[in-house]
Amino acid sequence: MDKTNAPAFRVDRAAAGSMARTGSLTTPHGVIRTPAFVPVATRATVKSVEPAPLAAIGVQVLICNTYHLHLVPGEDVVHELGGLAVFSGWDGPTMTDSGGFQVFSLGAGKVHGVGKVASVFPDEVGGSGGTPRGGSPSLVRLTEEGVRFRSILDGSWHTFSPEGVVELQRKLGADIALVLDECTSPLHDREYTRAAMERTHRWAERAACAFRPRQGEGQLQYGIVQGGAFHDLREESARVIASMGFDGVAIGGSLGRSKEDMRHVLDWVVPLLPADLPRHLLGIGEIEDIFATVSRGVDTLDCAAATRMARNGSVLLKGAPRHRLHLRNAAYRSDPRPIDPTCDCPACRNHSRAYLRHLLRAGELSFARLATLHNLRAMTRLMASIREALDADALDDLAASWGVAID
């Protein structure tokens, strides 16, 4: 790919002694200061929070889901309305996932009954032909051409090809578009994982070709490194994807069976990626993962945990066990304190733990919004403090204050 415009990403400061860095990622809808957390807005809204208040709590960029927006409302509606930024009223940067994660979550992940890091195991399975054990039938058919999905809404079949996804994402108008890939399961064996990785590389090449005529129009295209938790495959994938001239690189797929496996994957992959490209880690971002990933050179990462936890009543508070309060706990019955006295989010500015617990127990929708705003604010504050610490060469101290040792 020939670059016809200035690089979108600039490393502002590289840490001494680790892969960590701060950076600036310029997109048509604004500059993202990295490292940055990317909240999940699957259907062009963070669940329970409309876009308007997100900028005020420090959110810089959202990741929407190509598959879900293709089903509802359809990419043509989004395009007709002016693209995601105009459509949603979130006029900051957006990313769109490729649908590749759905290959996993509606396919092997469903059959295997696992997530991207499989810590609880159904019986071992081999390749894609593994029979369902503790899982459910696949809603996905994979071929060299692309992938056929069954709609979770009405059972209708939809086909995604690498080229089709490029066009679909053009219509959605995200600032950063991820290529179509196959996200494998932690339970896939080496043979299957290699075959899937090689197909992912062929798809990446096709996506890059399809994107080429539109280079310079503003949208950035990221390739995706696969290879499961296999050392040689991850290195191969990093080299291949790095050679294709993408605007950025995402690290996707199975990250093994533990947080330790995840760290190994990053240790293998990141050093092989061009230092001047932004690196996105897909689907990871619990508090305890942040320091381990940032110190390994991750610039942006998305994760639904903070927002999903919020809806279930778990709110983030530095220093609490696992940095979480469970607001259903009777201890907060008449607790007049805010979740976090140092927080400036709408929940903490206006409400006590007692009131929030009441809303949660009463099943009030207003709880989900307030808790989500709080957890997102906690994440954006954490990321801002990480950027500051990196500028001051003090990431270790910050990590220690969170009870994390950077190893």
Next chain:
Amino acid sequence: MDKTNAPAFRVDRAAAGSMARTGSLTTPHGVIRTPAFVPVATRATVKSVEPAPLAAIGVQVLICNTYHLHLVPGEDVVHELGGLAVFSGWDGPTMTDSGGFQVFSLGAGKVHGVGKVASVFPDEVGGSGGTPRGGSPSLVRLTEEGVRFRSILDGSWHTFSPEGVVELQRKLGADIALVLDECTSPLHDREYTRAAMERTHRWAERAACAFRPRQGEGQLQYGIVQGGAFHDLREESARVIASMGFDGVAIGGSLGRSKEDMRHVLDWVVPLLPADLPRHLLGIGEIEDIFATVSRGVDTLDCAAATRMARNGSVLLKGAPRHRLHLRNAAYRSDPRPIDPTCDCPACRNHSRAYLRHLLRAGELSFARLATLHNLRAMTRLMASIREALDADALDDLAASWGVAID
């Protein structure tokens, strides 16, 4: 009741040729300009909207539910946290319903399968002993002493007496407390309705006595006129309640079988109420009711319709059929316009009908909030325009612009 402080209510301007007026109702948490619409915040939150943004869209006062707050979180928690205003973070005026409506909705209304205006009829029933036809078993036991409710949460029994409710509401700390009454069903006969009304009067007297030691502490107490859709009963009830020295009078109970019956009830009751007392109409307030009730001298009225409709996708727009848009309609699929270009609510300022329809269809919680804010803003704008029209002696013209003839 001896008045020991300045009257809370002042008539600012009485209309010529109708019972309508503008007024100012002073409460410990602020002055309410009347006529005013009172959004329903059953559990100390408007469903899907936390309290903070309500003042900005013109909401002046909320009505919370004594029965529901008694169950969750309990009046002691609210009291310990400083009363409803501090507890909820809504620092404007609040009203608390008495639990009387639950006598109806969990009792006869449930057995009879009807609402306060019964336009669709199960078979006729007589007194309270009518067998369930199209309804379900009562969760309520009525005695002279008070009422026993079965919790909708865990089936436990709770007793409300007139005196107990006064104490419970003291703990909740609302600005306006409604006495315990029995709200009868449109299907109750004259005999039952009279007996219930007389009991309601005895309960009102007991509530007034229990409240007397606290007069001057700031909370206002309203009596409630009952009597169903029976002319003589309504007049009798208006005279009895008016004589008891309450700070205000609410009109409750069955309002008959049609909007016309409701207007008759107001025509009978309002002229018998002291002009210097505020008048609240309980549980009524769809757009089409507003002009008919305000022109009959209603100062405040509460209704869950605007907020419930919002959650179902019906949003208010002057001039649309029944002044509503149904956002599920495919006509709005790619409609770039706001719901109402003249509206300044967060939904209309930031979002198109197409995006709102997308959120609704996708089942996103953020839809409920945006639509609720819009409908409440539509109601507060309507009420502000009514206050202006009354000041200019132009209520008829305003009503005509909404397609309503004041009769």
